[in-house]
Amino acid sequence: MAMHPVRKQRLMIVLFIVVFASVAVGLMAFALRQNINLFYPPSKLINGEAPEGVNIRAGGCVVPGSISRSKTDLAVSFAITDGKGDVTVKYTGILPDLFSEGEAAVVNGQMQGGIFMAEQVLAKHDENYTPVEVAEAMADASAKTGTSHQASCDGMDMSGNKNY
Amino acid sequence: MAWQWFHRLGSPKWFYEKTTAWMPWLLSISLLIIISVSIWALGFAPMDAKQGNSYRIMYLHVPTSIVAMAAYYVMAIAGGIGIIWKMKLSNMVMKVAAPIGAVLTALALFTGAVWGKPTWGTYWVWDARITSVLILLFLYLGVIALQEAFSDQEMADKASAILSLVGTVNIPIIYKSVDWWFTLHQPASIKMTSSSIASEMLYPLLAMIIGFYLFFTWALLSATRSEILQREIKTKWVKQALLQKA
Numbered sequence: 001m002a003m004h005p006v007r008k009q010r011l012m013i014v015l016f017i018v019v020f021a022s023v024a025v026g027l028m029a030f031a032l033r034q035n036i037n038l039f040y041p042p043s044k045l046i047n048g049e050a051p052e053g054v055n056i057r058a059g060g061c062v063v064p065g066s067i068s069r070s071k072t073d074l075a076v077s078f079a080i081t082d083g084k085g086d087v088t089v090k091y092t093g094i095l096p097d098l099f100s101e102g103e104a105a106v107v108n109g110q111m112q113g114g115i116f117m118a119e120q121v122l123a124k125h126d127e128n129y130t131p132v133e134v135a136e137a138m139a140d141a142s143a144k145t146g147t148s149h150q151a152s153c154d155g156m157d158m159s160g161n162k163n164y
Numbered sequence: 165m166a167w168q169w170f171h172r173l174g175s176p177k178w179f180y181e182k183t184t185a186w187m188p189w190l191l192s193i194s195l196l197i198i199i200s201v202s203i204w205a206l207g208f209a210p211m212d213a214k215q216g217n218s219y220r221i222m223y224l225h226v227p228t229s230i231v232a233m234a235a236y237y238v239m240a241i242a243g244g245i246g247i248i249w250k251m252k253l254s255n256m257v258m259k260v261a262a263p264i265g266a267v268l269t270a271l272a273l274f275t276g277a278v279w280g281k282p283t284w285g286t287y288w289v290w291d292a293r294i295t296s297v298l299i300l301l302f303l304y305l306g307v308i309a310l311q312e313a314f315s316d317q318e319m320a321d322k323a324s325a326i327l328s329l330v331g332t333v334n335i336p337i338i339y340k341s342v343d344w345w346f347t348l349h350q351p352a353s354i355k356m357t358s359s360s361i362a363s364e365m366l367y368p369l370l371a372m373i374i375g376f377y378l379f380f381t382w383a384l385l386s387a388t389r390s391e392i393l394q395r396e397i398k399t400k401w402v403k404q405a406l407l408q409k410a
């Protein structure tokens with residue numbers, strides 16, 4: 001059952017390559033951990049941890065009831081939150097289909113005087129897939145019992161362990 | 165001797181003769197599954213409440229992505245065995261896994277882009293998940309390039325194996341990227357304990373994943389068999405096998 005010593009040595013070389021590469025990449029990812037994040041959470045924008053007047057991305061849950069559309073053009077404003085703070089976003093343009101209250105969105109633009117002026121709005125959908133009938137039945141049931149299951153930002157894991 | 169079965173597995177002749185009977189079965193069963201599940205998934209699985217019909221591209225996107233990552237482990241482990249045991253067959257498997265994996269990764273990126281436009285509002289974004297999958301594609305292309313770069317096959321195999329082994333670090337990064345960093349890509353829906361997909365949408369997806377695994381197995385074996393014939397062309401048994409076919 002014993003392995004040939006030469007093969008054993010080569011096995012050690014193979015393991016060394018894998019372990020060494022993993023440690024090297026792990027250290028790199030650790031050093032760049034902030035830069036690998038696609039976006040800033042709103043609480044960091046409020047704290048001033050994100051630079052002003054520079055193109056950045058922010059992401060969070062669209063606060064229900066915060067969307068207000070202009071009657072004359074495509075201008076829209078809404079608030080995004082990570083549960084620790086929210087920031088107002090202003091945008092002019094067409095929103096993606098999946099953009100809605102209680103859903104996550106990623107916005108691309110600049111912080112100007114505490115307001116995020118977005119040039120692009122992307123919808124970040126969740127990992128849940130539900131048939132239409134089931135979704136409607138759930139909405140009906142909650143309407144009957146009086147419990148409100150309307151869109152909310154409660155279950156959004158926009159902060160938590162990813163906050164360095 | 166306990167290692168005997170392992171060394172016999174490394175014999176190209178033994179491998180070629182053993183797999184001959186499997187090939188038509190693997191191909192027909194995998195195609196049957198993929199075609200019938202496509203009809204099931206596109207025609208009969210219910211529409212998603214939020215995404216509408218566009219979610220259906222997941223039936224192509226998820227299997228190609230999963231098998232693209234699994235193919236990388238096949239390539240890297242085959243490369244490792246090639247280094248340790250100097251097994252010819254293992255190096256052949258490593259070589260042929262690279263183009264198959266590259267095609268699967270390209271398909272995963274393409275279907276992801278097509279899915280991203282209607283749901284996210286963009287074809288491409290440089291988040292950790294999508295970027296790490298792009299690196300996976302470059303790793304596959306690197307192994308293909310290394311195979312072509314050396315005139316000596318042994319050197320080519322050694323260099324490709326080292327690149328494959330170094331690149332294995334990328335696979336857990338791809339898998340965990342959506343949990344470790346803020347990404348636009350959503351977290352995994354299929355988990356060991358619970359899934360966040362309704363079962364009537366989940367079953368065709370799982371069936372499709374099995375179908376793609378089987379098709380990958382067929383493609384890998386089929387390409388390995390061609391590689392065996394090419395590298396062993398001077399041996400008596402290959403000449404006989406080719407004569408029998410003709």
